[in-house]
Amino acid sequence: MLSALWLFLWLSAALNAAAPPDSGLLFPRESSSRELKELSGLWAFRADGSPNRNLGFESAWYKSRLSETGPVIDMPVPASYNDITQDPTLRDFIGWVWYEREVTVPTRWIADDGLRVVLRVGSAHYYSVVWVNGVKVTEHEGGHLPFEAEIGTLLRKDPTMPCRITIAVNNTLNLHTLPPGTIQYMTDRTRYPAGFFVQNINFDFFNYAGIHRPVLLYTTPKAYVDDITVVTDFLDNTGLVRYDVSVKGTTSAALKVTLMDKGGHCVVSSNEASGVLKVPNVNLWWPFLMHENPGYLYSLEVRLKATDESSTYEDVYTLPVGIRTVNVSSTQFFINNKPFYFHGVNKHEDADIRGKGLDWPLIVKDFNLMKWLGANSFRTSHYPYAEEILQMCDRHGIVVIDESPGVGIKDIRSFDNVSLTHHLTVMDELVRRDKNHPSVVMWSVANEPAAEMPPAENYFKTLIMHTKALDPTRPVTYITDSNFARDKGAPFVDVICVNSYFSWYHDPGHLEVIPLQLNTQFENWFGKYKKPIIQSEYGADVVPGLHNDPPLMFTEEYQKVVLQQYHRVFDQKRKKYVIGELIWNFADFMTTQGIIRVVGNKKGIFTRQRQPKAAAFILKERYWRLANETGILPLWTKYPCPL
């Protein structure tokens, strides 16, 4: 029932999905030719609680004000809606929810038909349909990537109308969504009330939903810079910026491309739409703790001029550019030809109250904590994070493994062509969005899929080859927890990323088995594939404040010893082929309720409120020591650990 419309929408998305994106999706930035209007704040909101969750479509709620079709509540955007009210049905709601906001659009935006007015949603989980003044303008599948629609033409049809934006969002997951899920109806009337159903998922975080990232309007001239791609390299002292600008809305654009240094001084310029810019005395982009001046960014300013019969258009877009290279050998990972060792964290977009909604204080706090820890990297487990976060990584030199939402692919039906086609589209959208971030050094196409299943071989071969074709400059991986002997996808990855939880999910309570088992794990994977390995997850749950010595599971002491036991082996193997260690997890995070979770996953070294547990100090001491020992410029051998 719930699924009738859902199935239709999903099928239409799946059919559209095969085509690669035919336009860019540059991050919206103000410039002398582009204006921006943020729509963060309170929106009107209603969950469609009708039995088939379809009343909103049947009654066309998008045609009039939401408040005219029934009661509405205030809902902050961006935020997940789940934890905002005291209503348990909204917390666990599955189906369509409706958001609405009326916006006053500056008259000049409407009056000037030489302008495009674009409505952009940073992300909404999971499936979105968007109307403006009752007219559908776009729909989008996928909860972690942006989408947009040009609405200027529509607004100009009736300039007297206000701009009423309605967004319906559905968090229902099925076997072909990313991540996948299933809806299960319970029909035994002696045990469940009529209509009772649950959403089953195979991933370990709460399926927060709603409009998670900023919604905004921005303008561009009709002839505009649609996309920019940069790939960087260097030779001795000279940086090389290969660039390609794509333009829309004109066939006769004149371009001026200028690369500026941090101080805004022109370094080199060109009048071509693509080419190679040579940067003398280049300042390379270096990771945090690898150089005294990490995260150096140039600015690539693209100026477009175009003329048609009636008008002249000028567009300006400025892209931050970090010049660096990434390479892998069979035992090492190199940034700018120097060995790089990942000492970092796995994160989640997750916090009290706002769930997965973008939150600047939280973002800045997390960066401060990562630096306090001496972390030089993180993985965007288990989905693409906000662009704003990647921009922080670029500026601070925090290295990123950028992961798709391919988490929990455990059912064999989720390896079919429909799923694969959608997964390829997600990779298209992800690479299009993140290709220019110097901080992004590797793509992760999935986390812990059932990689032993026979279809995994073709699935991952296709997916990884596709991703490499999209971006030949970055290594590609997926994160495995399966046995090296049965893993069908590992032959195709560039770097082996392994998750393991010795003495936790296996041999619980037996800390003494860790060194032997971890050693075996590394030797097996390296022995078979001769590829560098990252320990992409390890850890233990702690209920903060629980203590016991000798250590018992769930105490602060136990987490400390798990880490120390792992670290002993990392220290042996990092001299050989282990190229990184990422703790699971940076902070505690919310999950679905279940008998192995105590108000969420407690493997954080920080609490959900970002206070350190005892293990955070172990890790901090280690990471600052590693920073001094691994691949660091000689000058930095005495880098002090901050108090």
Ligand code: GCB
């Ligand atoms: C894993 C998963 C991660 C879980 C973690 C755990 O292997 O990749 O999503 O949260 O284990 O704590 O169980």
